[in-house]
Amino acid sequence: MTQLTTSLTWQQLKDNAASLPHMRQMFANDPQRFDKMSLSACGLLLDYSKNRVNDDTLKLLFALAEETNLPNKISAMFDGERINNTEQRAVLHTALRAKPDANMQVDGGHVVAEVQQTLAKMRQFVEQLQSGQWQGYTGKPITDIVSIGIGGSFLGPKIVTQALRPYWGKQLSCHFVANVDASSICEKLKGLNAETTLFVMSSKSFGTQETLTNTMSAKDWFIQQGGTQQDIAKHFVAVTSNVTKATEFGIDADNIFPMWDWVGGRYSLWSAIGLPIALVIGMDNFIQLLEGAHQMDEHFANAPIEQNMPVIMGLLSVLYSNFHSAQSHVILTYDHYLRGLPAYFQQLDMESNGKSVTLNGTDVDYSTGPVIWGGEGTNGQHAYHQLLHQGTALIPADFIMPLQSHNPLGGHHQQLASNCFGQTQALMQGRTYEEASAELANSSLDEDQKALIAKHKVMTGNKPSNTLLMDKLTPSTLGALIALYEHRTFVQGAIWDINSFDQWGVELGKVLGNDVLDRIAADTDATELDASSNNLINIFRHGKI
């Protein structure tokens, strides 16, 4: 047994979880519940009153945070300690959005100075592109950016540019290629003109399989369309640590942007990995994005844990994972521009907290990170909400909505909001058999059918949700929102005593994938693996099922 699960607080949380009244009852008992269980920070309002908590639960969760040294762990991250212990690395994505005069160091190097240099370089590049000063090989300005990267080098830029569509300038459009499936790059390149297309290749090693393969195919396309090897410098730039490989490819050393060991891929959109974002929304808006995230950093570092938004959200997630057997958590963005955010938080959280050993390598005896999934509201109401309301597992939900729309039109936004709030209410209160029967009292159905349908209409309710509101979706509020979830993920990892910053679990698949690739290319059929893998490889080799 670990120290965590043998602690008195852990046991008390278990008892508390089993003894709480239905949320309906807790709301009825305490008119102050919303005032106690909501807070604002950095342009965001969090209502967490529709959760399975009372004052005691919250006290116990905060005690758990203290007992697991959460405050010290937060300080250690901001101080640049090597909290990624298996890779002996500092974790300083917060430095990417720190004030220019902040003092944050790794190995005696002033990382903020490096960050500011890179931002200045990005600004220069963005302005050249946006002004049309940067020209393609036939003298035309660039109109389309194709960003090639995968994982953190893909999801962050894609989701943020999608979310900030109202802030795009007129000059540049942006497209994303990640998958090694050729259908991805082939579909994206249809309709693009090589003379006016710029490729941004993002790979720390310049060797990520998918990214390198797609970049080589992009180069082939560029040459087929009429470009030459010399012209590559005008149409390809890179975000990479491997300057040698990038220059060998034909990229001008001046157009290589750095990546650092103290920024993990899934925390990297604030770095030069965010270049595609800056290109479409402009550098001033990109700085606003950083500024919003920085405000959340300050809040996370300084607010007392009882008033700390990422801490509260992280603790609530721990509560459901460990005391209510929840294996997943749903993110419901009531905003079309934020439709990609669930996929972003999915990577952020699942790659960080999908772990089974503690920092020192002990097997955990408790659940760690849940599956994160979701989508845009109201669409989900016509798809998976049925299971949220009447399924057998408990699935905590986050509802996220801006009060004002970028496209105010008729009654659309009022309807959107009413659906959002109506869902949280329905999840919380549910419907009893008596209520369902009463609703059916005047129907023309016979009594047997009424009784049957009433049973099918019963909803237990007591399903937890957070609601996050902001005045409007802006670069700044989006920055704060993403940083909120980064820190929420950190909080969970800290409570669970796991390393949220490595990803050893993805390594074996790469090794075995390369081995399979060799066997596919071999002269003879595969025979040495398990019977399933052998057969799958051989079926592929023969091209027919």
Added chain:
Amino acid sequence: MTQLTTSLTWQQLKDNAASLPHMRQMFANDPQRFDKMSLSACGLLLDYSKNRVNDDTLKLLFALAEETNLPNKISAMFDGERINNTEQRAVLHTALRAKPDANMQVDGGHVVAEVQQTLAKMRQFVEQLQSGQWQGYTGKPITDIVSIGIGGSFLGPKIVTQALRPYWGKQLSCHFVANVDASSICEKLKGLNAETTLFVMSSKSFGTQETLTNTMSAKDWFIQQGGTQQDIAKHFVAVTSNVTKATEFGIDADNIFPMWDWVGGRYSLWSAIGLPIALVIGMDNFIQLLEGAHQMDEHFANAPIEQNMPVIMGLLSVLYSNFHSAQSHVILTYDHYLRGLPAYFQQLDMESNGKSVTLNGTDVDYSTGPVIWGGEGTNGQHAYHQLLHQGTALIPADFIMPLQSHNPLGGHHQQLASNCFGQTQALMQGRTYEEASAELANSSLDEDQKALIAKHKVMTGNKPSNTLLMDKLTPSTLGALIALYEHRTFVQGAIWDINSFDQWGVELGKVLGNDVLDRIAADTDATELDASSNNLINIFRHGKI
């Protein structure tokens, strides 16, 4: 306790699940495992050998199917019995793809004849549009279809048109609007020309809130762009049962396509709801899609359960939900065109099987439908696969891949396949501490660090997956694939004795949402609901957090 959980078979399955050796061991012990545990049907090959089953498990699962009357339940569906007992409806999406001479009846009406009439009407319409014979109000041919619908009237058409992108003709493009958030329709209409745009409105009642609101805004846009009320007949068609409302709106009665009570929304893409699909891929390809699904229907209806693909997949899902505590199931499409399929299967399965009472209204004492989530490979390998490999919950996975690409290019497809197979292999075999230590033996790390990292590299393996292969993604194989998952969902619902065809759980949210909408529009702040809902409504009313 229900009959299900008290049965001997249930208890034996529990014992079997707890006593099975690691899959590595089972592969080593039985060289015939792939041959025993794979089958082909309807252009699909299913390899289910990488599952936590031995011969006994399979026998027990098939016994469970017999004991829960699965074969009779399958017949009852195809025979048009009112198996949707709470709504007293037949479930006959299979009739939508039946042979023209099939005899399937509801209330004495020959549904196949109605289906064939509708298909003929769709063909006529599609050919008019594709040939340019149908003209907009200024005499130009239509170039863009905007499909307005939500839930089943959205996801099916959207995902299938996306999947069959290589089959699109040159004449028409298709766009989808579902969300009531105005940002959705505003973004879609940017760049479209009213003179060459046709709206397809899909709503059984012509009154679904989101769809009606978006259709009214589409009409406003059309009028603003220069169309008149008279011109609406040339630019709006509907798939609806409410002919009165549609004609009042301005739609020509000849251009209204029917919806039927014996087709649920999430099973409707095969009906006139599929009109947007037919418009872009053409009617002959649409018929191929139906034909592929029909082949799977025949297989499902006729193959013995031990050789029945949907039955086997459904039983395996039951196994993980009920005997391995799995709360979710991941769908991994190793094909860029199939990137939307997980969202489609998510709706299909979660709305069908997210239930808590049996057909007769008894509370279940076992888990029902899991959360369905996923995405396109290889992207997920750089996002959530970490948790699949090293997380604490068991998550069964389906890998889906075509052997041949629509865009054969360099080594892309070999790499795609090698990743797919490498992942299933890594999930199955895992990595022991001894293996991890051996890999690190020659590293330059000190001994303590080697021991630490070896612990972090351990993967338990024994994680189940199915692999589904097809020669190529065609309308026919896609039809078979979707029908496979429809029937898999049916099998699970049948074992669990639940109604997979109603959705009472989504009703309360609609009622409460309408109530919230009234309160948002009221003269005074909300005070009568729970404190959370009151405050959220009032914050929205005031427009500031």
